[in-house]
Amino acid sequence: MNDLKIPVTADIASAYEKIKPYVHKTPVLSSSLLNKMFSAELYFKCENFQKVGAFKFRGAANAVLSLSEEELSRGLVTHSSGNHAAALSLAAKMRGAKAYIVMPSNSPEVKKRAVAGYGAEIRYCEPNLRAREDTANEIIKETGAAFIHAYDNFNVICGQGTTGLELVWEYPDLDIVIGPVGGGGLMSGISIAVKGLSSDIKVYGAEPLGADDAYRSLKSGRHITHHKPDTIADGLLTTLSKRTFTILSENLDDIFTVTEESIIECMRLIWERMKIIVEPSSAVTLAVIAENPALFRNRKVGLVLSGGNVDLGNLPF
Amino acid sequence: MNDLKIPVTADIASAYEKIKPYVHKTPVLSSSLLNKMFSAELYFKCENFQKVGAFKFRGAANAVLSLSEEELSRGLVTHSSGNHAAALSLAAKMRGAKAYIVMPSNSPEVKKRAVAGYGAEIRYCEPNLRAREDTANEIIKETGAAFIHAYDNFNVICGQGTTGLELVWEYPDLDIVIGPVGGGGLMSGISIAVKGLSSDIKVYGAEPLGADDAYRSLKSGRHITHHKPDTIADGLLTTLSKRTFTILSENLDDIFTVTEESIIECMRLIWERMKIIVEPSSAVTLAVIAENPALFRNRKVGLVLSGGNVDLGNLPF
Structure with missing residues (x-):
């Protein structure tokens, strides 16, 4: 699309x-x-x-299923401390792709555990939008992972x-x-x-x-x-x-x-x-x-x- | 039966x-x-x-639907502070019958409100089985209501x-x-x-x-x-x-x-x-x-x- x-x-x-x-x-x-x-x-x-x-799993699943095998091989990245983080982690796992999730260091333990439980790699950052975007951009530069925004x-x-x-x-x-x-x-x-x-x-x-x-x-x-x-x-x-x-x-x-x-x-x-x-x-x-x-x-x-x-x-x- | x-x-x-x-x-x-x-x-x-x-509503409904119009006209009675009380009250209401519910005076407010909300008449008693049975028996003597035990x-x-x-x-x-x-x-x-x-x-x-x-x-x-x-x-x-x-x-x-x-x-x-x-x-x-x-x-x-x-x-x- x-x-x-x-x-x-x-x-x-x-x-x-x-x-x-x-x-x-x-x-x-x-x-x-x-x-x-x-x-x-x-x-x-x-x-x-x-x-x-x-509902976030619907969007994450569609985003992941819309990527080519080649894109998937480089992984997926997003910044989120909420449901999108878990959703993208599960959607990535479902296709055998690696997910990098940027989370604020002060995220609740229960959310960290959920994301880790789906096999995603968590990268912590300062709890502000700038730090989240910067950390995601570093991962993209480093790995070529596809960025999947939570709604944009x-x-x-x-x-x-x-x-x-x-x-x-x-x-x-x-x-x-x-x-x-x-x-x-x-x-x-x-x-x-x-x-x-x-x-x-x-x-x-x-x-x-x-x-x-x-x-x-x-x-x-x-x-x-x-x-x-x-x-x-x-x-x-x-x-x-x-x-x-x-x-x-x-x-x-x-x-x-x-x-x-x-x-x-x-x-x-x-x-x-x-x-x-x-x-x-x-x-x-x-x-x-x-x-x-x-x-x-x-x-x-x-x-x-x-x-x-x-x-x-x-x-x- | x-x-x-x-x-x-x-x-x-x-x-x-x-x-x-x-x-x-x-x-x-x-x-x-x-x-x-x-x-x-x-x-x-x-x-x-x-x-x-x-699930209590299933049993109460079957008990009430098994009574004759004549029996129903005299009402129903039970002693219960729990789900059976609410279930019998609703089942009675459904057939236009009067329900008398014997409840211990120390029952939680939320349960009293639920039963009253279904239009049943609550009779309070001391919180022990003897008092519950005695109060139910008094109602039966007074009204001829049918006793519907919660499980027996x-x-x-x-x-x-x-x-x-x-x-x-x-x-x-x-x-x-x-x-x-x-x-x-x-x-x-x-x-x-x-x-x-x-x-x-x-x-x-x-x-x-x-x-x-x-x-x-x-x-x-x-x-x-x-x-x-x-x-x-x-x-x-x-x-x-x-x-x-x-x-x-x-x-x-x-x-x-x-x-x-x-x-x-x-x-x-x-x-x-x-x-x-x-x-x-x-x-x-x-x-x-x-x-x-x-x-x-x-x-x-x-x-x-x-x-x-x-x-x-x-x-x-």
Whole structure:
């Protein structure tokens, strides 16, 4: 795929064919209690059940499967302390390629162990973006490894978009699809997929008020990259890239911010009522409905639960 | 059904036909990570996704659906502070009947709220079995309500057994089915169902070492009712009844006890690896495998996860 051309639904369908043998087709769950509570039909797309516990494996798998054997032989590199790091490590392992993961030295032990467990080589750096990029660049110079950005990469975006294909194929009559926005890779892919399948379905983004760069960017029409995120939703700390800003500007029908209180309350609701474990970044979707009930009343809403990787020893309730 | 005649598989199939429109057909989940960890094929039957968050709704529904309109008009009564209380309340509501639930006055607020939320009338009593039975008897005298014991009742046992039917219909080539034993209603029903469908499948019980009355009863051949349970698995504090002792003596291939440490560790494993919420009573099943790995190596094992009702503010990790 030409990396300068914005993907279309067919590109996401191609990604789906490519990654299908390797990813889980995740279930879509409902809760009659939550439906009653919000007077809406809610369909939760459970990427917390995806491999590595997050949708990130779809994008990483598509990126890795799009490389030639020759490229793979030189390895893969990314900088991430989160789900993308684990996802790329597993995707690399799956194809017998070496993965170099640049992680801030202060990353939680549990994340270091997960990445190491998939056989990746970890390179530690100072906990700032500059140090991460510099360390990744050193590895590229040294090894010729292919850099796979967590979201500013069209193959990654197409992989994430397969979440939207599966959801709308299973529930074609949704009125709304809503998902979390961090760097914007997930909702870029999903919005392309959903809009391509049905122009009737509205696609909304959900963002913590404490990390509202996408909200400010999309509402102002200017790509804002400066922000100091402060939220429990640790998967949504990153800012839009030029690619994701362009796609989301075009495709999102609206974007909403939610408070930390709503995120924690909705995370607890999902745990207690649905008996599934989701990370705070997943709960921003239900939080939008909780904060704007009239907008969703009597509507069929698909909610994308991005992942379920939480530190059980450090819960907010 | 004659209450003196031990049920057979056909009775459980009848129960299934009766309750099918009202219960969830719960999913059976697998985890490649757990399979690898234990060198076995593990199939988790997820009753944590059942209505009221536990298998108990199956038995309560079958009991309520087995009563005549005339009996229902006088109401239902039980004593329970746990999942059976919520299950019977919902089953009664479903048929427009009144439920009287006798609960110890020191029951957790969350359980009182759940039962009240289903429209049941709560009668509080002192926290001991004698007071519970006396209070229930007073209600019966006063109202003529039908008493539905949590497990010493063949209609309840047949309802719980439908869990086993669903599991073995979906996975007929299991080598072993293992489930938790408290009062023994669940495993009485499941063992009848499974043995009726296939005499090749072994059926094992799992019990906390701190509440091992069933282990001691079944190993000694004498029905032991005196015990002082001390375990985090709060669904498994009760003792076998004469009915469940008789059925389990006949049907269980073996019973295992597990330590509190194993229960907590396996509960955490299920939460972290499978991203689902299960209560400690569910985790005793995986704990048996963790404590006896050689017995289960390379076997196909069905594990019954009994429920997912936990106090998120009071977790053991």
